[in-house]
Amino acid sequence: MEAHSMSGHVGLTGEDVGDHDGFRKHQNHHQDIIDVLQQIMAITDENLEEAQARKHALNYHKMKTALFDVLCEIKEKSALSIQGVQEKDSPDSHLMRLDNMLLAEGVGGPERGGASAAVVAAAAGGSPDDGTLEHAEYKEKLSQIRQIYHAELEKYEQACSEFTSHVMNLLREQSRTRPISPKEIERTVAIIHRKFSTIQMQLKQSTCEAVMILRSRFLDARRQRRNFSKQAVETLNEYFYSHLANPYPNEETKEELAKKCCISVAQVANWFGNKRIRYKKNVAKYQEEVNVYAMKTSGDVASVSSVASSANSPATPNSAFCYTPDGKF
DNA sequence: GTCGATGATTAACT
DNA sequence: AGTTAATCATCGAC
Numbered sequence: 001m002e003a004h005s006m007s008g009h010v011g012l013t014g015e016d017v018g019d020h021d022g023f024r025k026h027q028n029h030h031q032d033i034i035d036v037l038q039q040i041m042a043i044t045d046e047n048l049e050e051a052q053a054r055k056h057a058l059n060y061h062k063m064k065t066a067l068f069d070v071l072c073e074i075k076e077k078s079a080l081s082i083q084g085v086q087e088k089d090s091p092d093s094h095l096m097r098l099d100n101m102l103l104a105e106g107v108g109g110p111e112r113g114g115a116s117a118a119v120v121a122a123a124a125g126g127s128p129d130d131g132t133l134e135h136a137e138y139k140e141k142l143s144q145i146r147q148i149y150h151a152e153l154e155k156y157e158q159a160c161s162e163f164t165s166h167v168m169n170l171l172r173e174q175s176r177t178r179p180i181s182p183k184e185i186e187r188t189v190a191i192i193h194r195k196f197s198t199i200q201m202q203l204k205q206s207t208c209e210a211v212m213i214l215r216s217r218f219l220d221a222r223r224q225r226r227n228f229s230k231q232a233v234e235t236l237n238e239y240f241y242s243h244l245a246n247p248y249p250n251e252e253t254k255e256e257l258a259k260k261c262c263i264s265v266a267q268v269a270n271w272f273g274n275k276r277i278r279y280k281k282n283v284a285k286y287q288e289e290v291n292v293y294a295m296k297t298s299g300d301v302a303s304v305s306s307v308a309s310s311a312n313s314p315a316t317p318n319s320a321f322c323y324t325p326d327g328k329f
Numbered sequence: 330g331t332c333g334a335t336g337a338t339t340a341a342c343t
Numbered sequence: 344a345g346t347t348a349a350t351c352a353t354c355g356a357c
Contacts (some may be wrong), residue, residue, distance in 0.1 A: 225336050225353050248346090269345080270337060277348060278335090331357085338351075343344100 059176055075179045091201065098204040107146045107211060142211070149207045156203065160196040164189055228271070232261035236271050240279075241293035247276055 058064065102108030171185045228236075239257060240247050249257060249272065251265075258265045279286050 227335065227354065267336075271335095273346070273348095274336070276346085281348095333354105333356090335354075336352090339349085340347100341349105342347080 055177075076181060091198070095197065095201050095204065098201065098208055101208055102149075102204060102211070106142065107149055107207060145207060145210050149203070152203050153200065156196060156200055160193065163196075164192050167192060228261060228263060228267075232263060235260050236268070236275070237289065237293055238297060240272065240275055241290055242297050244290070247272060 099108055167188060168185060171180055171188060174180060175185070227233075235257060239249065239253070243249070249268070254265050254268045254272075258268045261268070263271075
């Protein structure tokens, strides 16, 4: 602050470089330099009060406001129009994508991540209650990431606002002695915010990556794979082998089987897809299964009554046990 | 640690 | 849209 008032003082006096002829010019320059040097030396002799007083006097000089306005106007007109520096669109949209993702993962928002994590888990797999152990671990790790993220974000925001207000105060202070329009302050603030937002973006990016890694480790459907319960497999196999001639359950049947097996319709479709192809690939290997389920559905009704009765519900008409182990679909 | 079984994913096809 | 076929990744028994 003091340094600035000093330079201002020197600049004012050093400005009266008249346009004389060439011979005198050299001498004048020389004289100027000596003057400036003397003034600089004089400054060290000045005490702070004197300097402040002079600054005060300058600030409240009756011509000051008028001159200042003119200076501002000149600057506004001559300044290289910085407003052409429109920030690029891509980082903004990129930031928005990251924000959306963090929000979706339950990291970005103010709420706890539990609910959305459950949604993610349900969408990925469908196994409703198993894997709670890993799920808990996942949630814990996610909340860890969340904590770190929010702590960092807060730190950045605080640093940003601190720095911004500092710069603004500085500029406001300086605007009393040099022409700085509020617009310029605004622009500077915008620049600061942009700089900080790139840091923020890096934070968000790395958080996203961490979440992705975590997700792939805990919630990826393939990793989370659990074998269906014995009963579920029984039900599915029963339908399959009792409809071996055409093992293609329609949507309704799939829904029913899904409900019975406590799995999703998609999982039923997966199961039938896998079963069909694997059966077809090696009929001999499944011959035993064919026999077992043929026995079950035709003979031993009592032992599998609950399963069989549900499999033979009205929506799945299996009046004919037309299993034809010829491998043709 | 290996290996077959198994559920999920994917591209290509109809 | 729904399937097939190949493939991936994990499970579970040994």
